[in-house]
Amino acid sequence: MEGKIILKKISKEYCILKVKLTEDMNILPGQFVMLSHPLKKELSKPFSVMDFEDGVLTFFVKIVGKFSKLLSELKENDILNIKGPLGVPYINKIDKNLKYVLVGGGCGAVSLIYFKKIYPNLVENELYGFKNSSIRKIFEHKSLFIDEESGNPLDKLDTILKEKNGIIFCGSKGMQKALLNKYPNKKIYMSLEENMGCGEGMCKGCPVMTTNGVKMVCKDGPLFDSKEVLEWKD
């Protein structure tokens, strides 16, 4: 389906796009879409949604390579090709009896912000870490944590995390490892990232090794229970 860019904000590292869809879509927190190259000659790429309301999707894009750069160069009124919703909504994967602290790193915050909006009662607190304060130019949030200003977000997490809370995490592999090390006994759900081809479970391009064998991040995830995920073994 198609969408028209109705708003764009850009900083050096990130850009935010609001895209008005031409058709109906029902997308829940944790689900993502594949955005396509205009010429459809190279792979489409996965992006989570930060908000969805009145047919408008909000994307929060980190500019890292060819495609994200291309996205960041689009202008208002440009048309995007969108495939989705894809993936399993977080809500179908988590224990609904717990309250969660949402921990995001960089654009990992995206899906969590939408989660908080739809399921406020499941959320105890939020913590969204960014390297530096330039993010404030395009994005403001009460739970922003700027590493440069405030140190290690996991120290901060210690102060807000309660005994009974679970964690839903989406961020870098490094932060993920540190988190798992720090709280070996917590209920932690992690939203995984893997290079994707189809986004639809067909191509076997995005594997994760789990206690139940090889799963696909796009179709079976992106959220997994931390206890379920294993190191890859051949």
Next chain:
Amino acid sequence: MEGKIILKKISKEYCILKVKLTEDMNILPGQFVMLSHPLKKELSKPFSVMDFEDGVLTFFVKIVGKFSKLLSELKENDILNIKGPLGVPYINKIDKNLKYVLVGGGCGAVSLIYFKKIYPNLVENELYGFKNSSIRKIFEHKSLFIDEESGNPLDKLDTILKEKNGIIFCGSKGMQKALLNKYPNKKIYMSLEENMGCGEGMCKGCPVMTTNGVKMVCKDGPLFDSKEVLEWKD
């Protein structure tokens, strides 16, 4: 060098772009430039200039394939990469003792219009053929000849061409052939088109067989005396 699009007009088949250069250029009628893909991963493409004044180049682009489509989708304020001027100015190739009727087909008119502007005294008359009248939406000229409305431009040419006139022609291969057949004894200069690689005479990508051996359209042309050009023989 770079240029910024300051004006764009578009019809179904054609688009006109006015591009303000960031550096000095001195480009004469008949010369062309290579416009590059923004990512510089595919070949640059040759385009003649229809006008050049106050650092602003005017292009007249027929939308036929991938690159010209890409050009036509650019917007005002977008940046173009430009290599040039390339090719030999018409004035260095023609007999300056004659007066010419300029005959253009489609965007072959481009270089001729600029020629008329700079060398009005060398021009007896002009005739610019286009298939249909939709061109008038973006381009108006007293010498427009619309095939759909008025038949064969060469019939018209007969009525304006004087004994002493030479012809400078730029247009389709079909029209070129008809012209040469009709006026076997006229002084006719033809601006040739050939797929180009470098545009600079290095790659040997744009050959034309002449009485003096293989020449390159980009470096030795694009204008050639019709008597000089031969069919390719192996």
Next chain:
Amino acid sequence: MERLKTKVCGITFNNPVITASGPSGNGEELNKLIDISKLGGFTSKTITLNSKIGNPPPRIINVDGGMLNSIGLQNDGYIEFKKNTVPFLESLNTNIIASLGGYDSQEFEIMIKELNSTKIKAFELNLSCPNVSKGGAVISQNPNLVYEVVKNAKKISKKPIFVKFGIENVDELVENTVAAGADGVTLINCIKGMKIDINTGKTILKRKIGGLSGPAIKPIALATVYKIKNKYPDLSIIGMGGIMNFEDALEFMMAGASLVGIGTGVMIDHEIPVNIIKNLNNFLLKKNKKLDEIFSSAQEV
């Protein structure tokens, strides 16, 4: 779309557009997105004797004009395939081609025997997967073994046999394949390719080399199809490699392919095969041509 109908190796295809093995998996997901029965055929993902967990991530890297993959033939093995997947495939109202991979003639024999009784229409022997250290790749490095595998498969199979190759040593391999009596060849599989992370100085793929697919390989695939068809005018060819739109599909048919396969294209946009069919039909209509006037037109002088 009567004008897109075509017969290849005795099988009638409603149109010449099929999926390439792999990118579309076994169709369960794709059939929720498009109606697979509208395609000329569906090629299932290569199965092997024993299940394979495939290669470690990352398995996919985008490169200019295409992608590199290192899937490593992840599949559940032929027994699970027959039990869990074949019933679904049989329910589709189109021609199913089953892709088989193996280490030796024996393995292919077991799988073919087991699948002979299904409604599968043809077998495609994948002798060219670039992403397994042992497996098909080993066979294609040994032209005599290729002959033996194909000869034996032909003897046992109740269905037409296609054999799939990449570009490495393709002339000799096709020669042996034809000599062994194959019904057709599928050209081309991915081409070996690499990408290096300039920050670590190491290859991005754990197995270092992966398979290049997509528009980047289209000119190479076309030249290969052309060359083989030129040598064996009667051989049926399934052409593939970077087909993204109907123009690409036409080029392959004009070069000599009887059917065209879409791989990477389905991943980029699952609507691509259906769009190609629609646009092919419109093209023929507009030009008032039959498919037969298109096939191999570039071969003529």
Next chain:
Amino acid sequence: MERLKTKVCGITFNNPVITASGPSGNGEELNKLIDISKLGGFTSKTITLNSKIGNPPPRIINVDGGMLNSIGLQNDGYIEFKKNTVPFLESLNTNIIASLGGYDSQEFEIMIKELNSTKIKAFELNLSCPNVSKGGAVISQNPNLVYEVVKNAKKISKKPIFVKFGIENVDELVENTVAAGADGVTLINCIKGMKIDINTGKTILKRKIGGLSGPAIKPIALATVYKIKNKYPDLSIIGMGGIMNFEDALEFMMAGASLVGIGTGVMIDHEIPVNIIKNLNNFLLKKNKKLDEIFSSAQEV
């Protein structure tokens, strides 16, 4: 830019960036646009014994991620080359590599003897041009002839000998080349490719098949360089195929190339080689690395 200095086959290169044979012609035009002396080296366009008018137009077609060419080695022959071009090349303050093409060992011998006395630093035997029916291509189809040509060239030449191949049968050809004592190999030449005009149903190139170059072939070229370097760790390799920026150049050096050649890139933008040199220097500076730490880094485990 001291840190970009490197020595290959006894020749000192101010930096590892050179032009690939062909797209830059013989440098007369390019030197008006950039200062060629800033490059590590310049490879002249392949010359042959007798002049060649080259192939009929069109000679160039753009395809996704690259281009197809069918130039056909247009050149004035080695005598004119020596007379008209070598003096200009000798005036450049950089390493000149002369590319030679021929039908047999004898032809190479004549050209090498004639050019031995010039300031040319090395010879590159182009045994792989896809665009001539006879010529280099014929030699590379005969591995024994490759051995003979290289062996004889080594005997006669006063300068290092590089031998240039495409991807066809490259393993065996390099094996013979190394056995014959070549100093290095140049990888890769264009890959055979085709494009068909869907309106006429015919190939766009008169010779039907042309040579694919540009980013599309980069992953394939990288895998080829890696594979050959892996087998012959001491062999010098000039790597090329789709290099458009310093990241691409780094990938080739990390895969195993000692020098990198820019072909299509110079056509797209003549500033590309100079930009690569500048950015390579910046990269090394920022990472505080020497070139030696970059070379072949992907080969290590």
